[in-house]
Amino acid sequence: xxxxxxxxxxxxxxxxxxxxxxxxxxxxxxxxxxxxxxxxxxxxxxxxxxxxxxxxxxxxxxxxxxxxxxxxxxxxxxxxxxxxxxxxxxxxxxxxxxxxxxxxxxxxxxxxxxxxxxxxxxxxxxxxxxxxxxxxxxxxxxxxxxxxxxxxxxxxxxxxxxxxxxxxxxxxxxxxxxxxxxxxxxxxxxxxxxxxxxxxxxxxxxxxxxxxxxxxxxxxxxx
Amino acid sequence: xxxxxxxxxxxxxxxxxxxxxxxxxxxxxxxxxxxxxxxxxxxxxxxxxxxxxxxxxxxxxxxxxxxxxxxxxxxxxxxxxxxxxxxxxxxxxxxxxxxxxxxxxxxxxxxxxxxxxxxxxxxxxxxxxxxxxxxxxxxxxxxxxxxxxxxxxxxxxxxxxxxxxxxxxxxxxxxxxxxxxxxxxxxxxxxxxxxxxxxxxxxxxxxxxxxxxxxxxxxxxxxxxxx
Numbered sequence: 001x002x003x004x005x006x007x008x009x010x011x012x013x014x015x016x017x018x019x020x021x022x023x024x025x026x027x028x029x030x031x032x033x034x035x036x037x038x039x040x041x042x043x044x045x046x047x048x049x050x051x052x053x054x055x056x057x058x059x060x061x062x063x064x065x066x067x068x069x070x071x072x073x074x075x076x077x078x079x080x081x082x083x084x085x086x087x088x089x090x091x092x093x094x095x096x097x098x099x100x101x102x103x104x105x106x107x108x109x110x111x112x113x114x115x116x117x118x119x120x121x122x123x124x125x126x127x128x129x130x131x132x133x134x135x136x137x138x139x140x141x142x143x144x145x146x147x148x149x150x151x152x153x154x155x156x157x158x159x160x161x162x163x164x165x166x167x168x169x170x171x172x173x174x175x176x177x178x179x180x181x182x183x184x185x186x187x188x189x190x191x192x193x194x195x196x197x198x199x200x201x202x203x204x205x206x207x208x209x210x211x212x213x214x215x216x217x218x219x220x221x222x223x
Numbered sequence: 224x225x226x227x228x229x230x231x232x233x234x235x236x237x238x239x240x241x242x243x244x245x246x247x248x249x250x251x252x253x254x255x256x257x258x259x260x261x262x263x264x265x266x267x268x269x270x271x272x273x274x275x276x277x278x279x280x281x282x283x284x285x286x287x288x289x290x291x292x293x294x295x296x297x298x299x300x301x302x303x304x305x306x307x308x309x310x311x312x313x314x315x316x317x318x319x320x321x322x323x324x325x326x327x328x329x330x331x332x333x334x335x336x337x338x339x340x341x342x343x344x345x346x347x348x349x350x351x352x353x354x355x356x357x358x359x360x361x362x363x364x365x366x367x368x369x370x371x372x373x374x375x376x377x378x379x380x381x382x383x384x385x386x387x388x389x390x391x392x393x394x395x396x397x398x399x400x401x402x403x404x405x406x407x408x409x410x411x412x413x414x415x416x417x418x419x420x421x422x423x424x425x426x427x428x429x430x431x432x433x434x435x436x437x438x439x440x441x442x443x444x445x446x447x448x449x450x
Contacts, residue, residue: 145378152354152367152370152371152374155358155363155367156354156357156358157357157359158357162350162353162357165346165350165353166350166354166371166375168346169343169344169346169347169350169375169379170347170374170375170378170379173378173379173382204378204382207377207378211373211377211378212374215370215373215374218291218366218370219366219367219370221366
């Protein structure tokens with residue numbers, strides 16, 4: 001029942017996204033221009049970008065892309081439409097659908113960002129499959145956490161500022177673990193040295209998803 | 224008089240314990256350790272305040288969960304005020320830790336995972352306060368801030384215990400530095416440390432309950448004005 005509702009809601013999200021092309025193209029343009037900004041500011045320094053900076057800069061750009069693209073998932077929904085969902089759908093299905101859709105969207109943006117990033121700033125990655133795993137975990141971790149934060153922030157008055165101040169401290173553990181995993185992947189170290197971090201990160205993501213599913217019905221009621 | 228003592232014995236206990244910690248904490252014989260020297264007495268302040276902070280934050284979490292179950296505004300006020308008390312203890316913990324670091328590590332602030340984790344925890348609770356103040360309707364405020372309190376606690380606060388252990392840290396208890404349990408073996412330290420934790424925690428509860436009572440009263444005055 002919930003799975004069928006979730007699936008219908010995910011299809012609806014995809015449909016809305018495809019119809020409002022300006023939103024998706026806006027996000028892609030945001031991604032390209034921020035990476036280009038990084039490229040152009042580093043190239044004027046005339047010193048090649050070093051590997052830790054490459055890594056951190058990549059994830060910071062992805063963090064900002066995630067904040068901006070996922071913020072709209074609840075903040076931009078009109079009040080009337082939310083009331084309509086309220087009458088027809090299960091809150092668990094709604095939050096699950098938002099999370100699944102945002103994870104897919106974020107995965108697309110992260111992959112695209114990675115390709116543009118290595119074209120402009122070079123590719124030092126030694127262990128590509130491991131880095132792709134970091135990208136996957138990053139996309140899921142950012143989108144699940146920010147989906148919940150966006151639903152909280154959308155209920156308050158100055159929601160765009162709140163999105164950042166509520167989200168950034170919560171995202172820090174995920175970001176730190178991601179940077180650690182991807183640094184390992186860039187240096188091509190043995191994979192067994194990073195299993196602990198991958199496990200911890202997966203556990204954090206599972207905690208974030210399950211607490212969101214538990215708590216969302218309470219937020220939902222407050223409309 | 225009798226009811227005064229049955230209702231307020233813990234406040235008297237808090238005062239007695241605080242005086243005990245302040246006086247005996249500076250007089251007690253402590254182990255002579257290199258580098259630490261007399262700064263080991265910070266155990267009664269820095270570490271004890273930290274324990275008290277966690278107690279405050281856990282009380283806040285429990286009342287947030289209670290609010291979601293019962294929707295009583297009284298629970299929401301308790302959650303909010305205990306979070307504020309936790310922030311105050313957090314700032315005190317940072318201040319005492321910083322003074323300690325100046326004398327043992329030679330700097331007020333070092334880039335250390337444990338210190339960074341603390342900063343993150345403080346940022347989370349400051350964001351919680353900002354979130355509370357940005358919602359007008361009191362039931363709406365209660366529900367949304369309770370959800371954020373639980374979510375942030377579940378997603379980030381346990382990592383203050385996990386993440387620093389994954390990396391090396393200068394902080395006692397990490398990376399081969401003797402931790403709290405090594406000092407704990409000394410019975411002199413123990414006789415002050417445990418009363419200090421209880422004393423600080425009682426003091427925090429006292430502050431928080433006072434503020435809850437002020438909030439409850441001003442709420443009642445507002446109600447009277449509205450009639």
